[in-house]
Amino acid sequence: MPVAGRPTVRSRRLGAALKTYRLAAKLDQLQAAEVIAAHQTRVSRIETGHVSARPLEIRAMLDAYGVHDTEVRQKLEELARQSKRRGWWLEHAAHLRPDYLDHIALEDDATYIREWQPALIPGLLQTPSYAQAIATGNPHYIAPERIAQLEKVRESRQAKIEEGGATYSTILWESVIAHPLVSTGIHQEQLAAILEIGKRKNVTVQVLPFSAGVLGSVTSAFSAFSFDSEPVVEAVTLENLRGASVLEGPEDLTAYANMYDLLRSSALAPDASAKLIRGILRSLKDDAS
Secondary structure (H helix, E strand, O other), X not given: OOHHHOOOHHHHHHHHHHHHHHHHOOOOHHHHXXXXXXXXXXXXXXXXXXXXXOHHHHHHHHHHOXXXXXXXXXXXXXXXXXXXXXOHHHHHHHHOOHHHHHHHHHHHHOOEEEEEEOOOOOOOOOOHHHHHHHHHOOOOOOOHHHHHXXXXXXXXXXXXXXXXXXXXXXXXXHHHHHOOOXXXXXXXXHHHHHHHHOOOOOEEEEEEOHXXXXXHHOOOOEEEEEOOOOOOOOEEEEEEOOEEEEEOOHHHHXXXXXXXXXXXXXXXXXXXXXXXXXXXXXXXHHHHO
16 A cells, blocks of 8 residues: 555555546546445555555456457556565655655656756766765755765666666757756766767667757756656656656657657767767866866
């Protein structure tokens, strides 16, 4: 069951899928409740993610909804089991915002992670020095001990990419590369790290150049997640002043999948992006000498 009755991203994903199949079968919640011999309230709470369905309930509902695809059924049963699994990030829950916990849970489950970042180096690429400089420059004071805690969390997040646990693609606006928000030395270290990380087989780094025009300012930073063998966007997180929000509606997912494809097609190819980053890195070194 979700902690303290609060839906987790896993239980929400499960509930949303079951609701989609129920509606496709043209059944209401009362009819679904009869299928699992429960009160209508339980079906409602399953679909909103406040409780996680048991495997037997999932099988019974999918039978009633006419969903017989073995892969789909196995996926939803596995999702139900995962919704009860305690993630490593919960050890840090006291120090993290609930929306950040949701983001980490999506990241941890994902097979494909795609990010657009027009302002900062993404957390999955940040060096400790860069992350600390950004945190200490935050207008909202962050206590030193919390910065240290956030660094531990970031290292754990980055381990998934380092170990090849997901295919990671990111698009950075050229301003992120060309206009340092931190000291020149830290920025140089960060650019060098991006070039090294970009050599990994599971990582793709692209730069959206200034020549792409207003496209870079059309949308704020977002992350898109896929959870199967195909890179179909199944969840999106948006960064905002108050934290982050999770989008799971079909129309929202389609819009952000299309936006990422547009950004990717307008960005420099990975090799050309690496060449641009190396050129900027050389310029910074020349200016410093």
